[in-house]
Amino acid sequence: MARALELVQVEKELAERYGCSEDYDPPDILARARIDTPGALHDLNELYNLRMRTQLPRQLPQSRRQPSSALRHRVNASRFWGVIVGVNAYEDAPLLGSVEDAFRMKHLLIDVFGVPREQIKTLVGIEERPSPDNSCAPTRANIIKALRDLVDNRLIRHGDNIVIYFSGHGTSYTESDYENYSDLAREAISYIAGDGHPIKLFPIEALCPIDRNTIDSDGSPVPDISDREINAILTEIAHAKGHHITVILDCCHSGGATRNAAALGTRKSIPPLEGAALIAMFRIGSKTLQQFPGHHSLWAPGWRPDMKSHVILAACKDHEFAREGSRGSQYYGIFTDSLVNVLKSSFRRTGMGTTYADLGNMVKSGLYQTPVVAGDRRHSYLWYQT
Numbered sequence: 001m002a003r004a005l006e007l008v009q010v011e012k013e014l015a016e017r018y019g020c021s022e023d024y025d026p027p028d029i030l031a032r033a034r035i036d037t038p039g040a041l042h043d044l045n046e047l048y049n050l051r052m053r054t055q056l057p058r059q060l061p062q063s064r065r066q067p068s069s070a071l072r073h074r075v076n077a078s079r080f081w082g083v084i085v086g087v088n089a090y091e092d093a094p095l096l097g098s099v100e101d102a103f104r105m106k107h108l109l110i111d112v113f114g115v116p117r118e119q120i121k122t123l124v125g126i127e128e129r130p131s132p133d134n135s136c137a138p139t140r141a142n143i144i145k146a147l148r149d150l151v152d153n154r155l156i157r158h159g160d161n162i163v164i165y166f167s168g169h170g171t172s173y174t175e176s177d178y179e180n181y182s183d184l185a186r187e188a189i190s191y192i193a194g195d196g197h198p199i200k201l202f203p204i205e206a207l208c209p210i211d212r213n214t215i216d217s218d219g220s221p222v223p224d225i226s227d228r229e230i231n232a233i234l235t236e237i238a239h240a241k242g243h244h245i246t247v248i249l250d251c252c253h254s255g256g257a258t259r260n261a262a263a264l265g266t267r268k269s270i271p272p273l274e275g276a277a278l279i280a281m282f283r284i285g286s287k288t289l290q291q292f293p294g295h296h297s298l299w300a301p302g303w304r305p306d307m308k309s310h311v312i313l314a315a316c317k318d319h320e321f322a323r324e325g326s327r328g329s330q331y332y333g334i335f336t337d338s339l340v341n342v343l344k345s346s347f348r349r350t351g352m353g354t355t356y357a358d359l360g361n362m363v364k365s366g367l368y369q370t371p372v373v374a375g376d377r378r379h380s381y382l383w384y385q386t
Helices: 002-017 026-036 038-054 098-112 140-152 175-179 183-193 227-241 275-289 334-348 356-362
Strands: 080-087 120-125 161-167 170-173 204-207 245-250 311-314 322-327 330-333 372-374
Touching (some): 140 275, 245 334, 334 356
Parallel strands (some): 080 120, 161 245
Antiparallel strands (some): 311 372
16 A cells, blocks of 8 residues: 555656646546656556556546536537447457447437437448458548548538547557567667657557558558547647547557456457558558648657547556457447446436536446546536537
């Protein structure tokens, strides 16, 4: 217990140094430390692992706002838009319940909220190696196109709600991973760092498309989608359509941890790709962003995520496991299952005033899994109601 209190004090001191309020989110402190105070990462990771092992209550803040009894929970369904992605059929590590998760989220938006079906783009992966002509497969190109289309869609008005959902594999790229890989991987790190101008690149979290590591028409491996590329696209969406963006991720990124946890019923994290794919991830990501005027380079020293553009709901913290369950022969993500049930209940209630931070506390936590709510607007009312 003494060590735990010591580690909590380290976290509190960092929060104060970063100018955070007393109700800070631990994931925010960890993300900031990766860039500004890497020497503290060992202590923070130890604290997070301790919380995971001892099942300490999650540290999400309570909303500063008091729910208004006069606020009625209503949403204008015609002003909702969605991109929903679910991937089962990974070639090397197939999943069982991610496509079902995606369909449940689609059902929630269309049949419960009343969102017009044509305003939801759904990409699901049931078959390995989908045809390049299949525009509904969750390939890297199709996922990026679906997100970019949100920027260009003239039917989406400024201030409309945009929901982006992903259920599938995630992964994480760290320097230590590449030290244990081939010479090509180590060369990739040097290539990305540049000639004599090293940059803080790692860690990188990424979402895995269905065609990851397959060979594209240019003979190169198809890379994962880095958190930097996704964050940059979200910033562009916010510039064009406003910041009413909700990102929901039912995956985890701690590949090293889940490789040792098969008995726990975990899923949704796989090892990172080798060096050539790491280079391709940044090269292709940079090419995507060239289409946006005034974009910032993914390679920029001191790169920081834009957390003003969106709120993110994630299945678990760093170093935790996104788990799945089953009902008979039907598999599902525990996070998605709980989230959908909570959202259905909240939609049918009136006089509430639930914030995103509140929602994180309402979603049931499973063993080794603590939902995370992040973003500067996490204290906004759900669906950005005013």
